[in-house]
Amino acid sequence: MTYELPPLGALPDEAITIGAHAEDWRAAIRVVADALVASGAAEDPYGERMIALVEQFGPYIVIAPGLALAHARPGPDVLAPGLALVTLAEPVAFGHAHNDPVSVVIGLAAAEADQHVASVAGLANVFNDPSVIPALAEAASADEIRRLLSRAAEPGLS
């Protein structure tokens, strides 16, 4: 099926939460789930399903130092393909041997298993620059986050 997520640099305000306070990794995932719900991508059960995935397989979603990519399988609680991004005021341990603590959590929702491709390739373009995760963690505004997410996606910089 055709699928196109909005460009990363066009994430709506509702999908961005800056400086959230989370006491543990479950709370951090719930914050990003709230942002997915607020931006219309998912309904409430999706957050608990993202948590369940980590409970089942461990903290493998912490895919780079300081960054967790929270997600779950497609399901009826996904309303539209979407991304959300949360920065944490205090970094949180997910239990990953190498990449803890986490200061940036991205939530990914896909309604079909093949819907992630375009958006995820874009994420790879952005985060292959190792300076982006600490810069996002320090960002003070949604505009700054959008600027960082669109910067590396510009032609010629990938």
Add this chain to the structure above:
Amino acid sequence: MKIVALCGAGIGTSEILRVNALRALERLDVEAEVAASDVAGVAVAAAGAQVILTSPELVSSIGATNADIVVITNYFDLDEITAKLEIAVG
């Protein structure tokens, strides 16, 4: 050559690994098919694969396989992925 990028749900992290594995293979000038899979489908997806790329946490979920299991710590670190793939496919 067939390579499988593995994650828990088959969306998201395995796709990032797949995209960056393709970039690493380009650096190495190696032609390979790279597929993303979840843990539940790995036995089928990895049939005939030479390499399974995955996270340290998922190694124990893979089960019996003839493929080389390559553990990637930082999914965005092309140097790490390239160096480990070079050993596995070299």
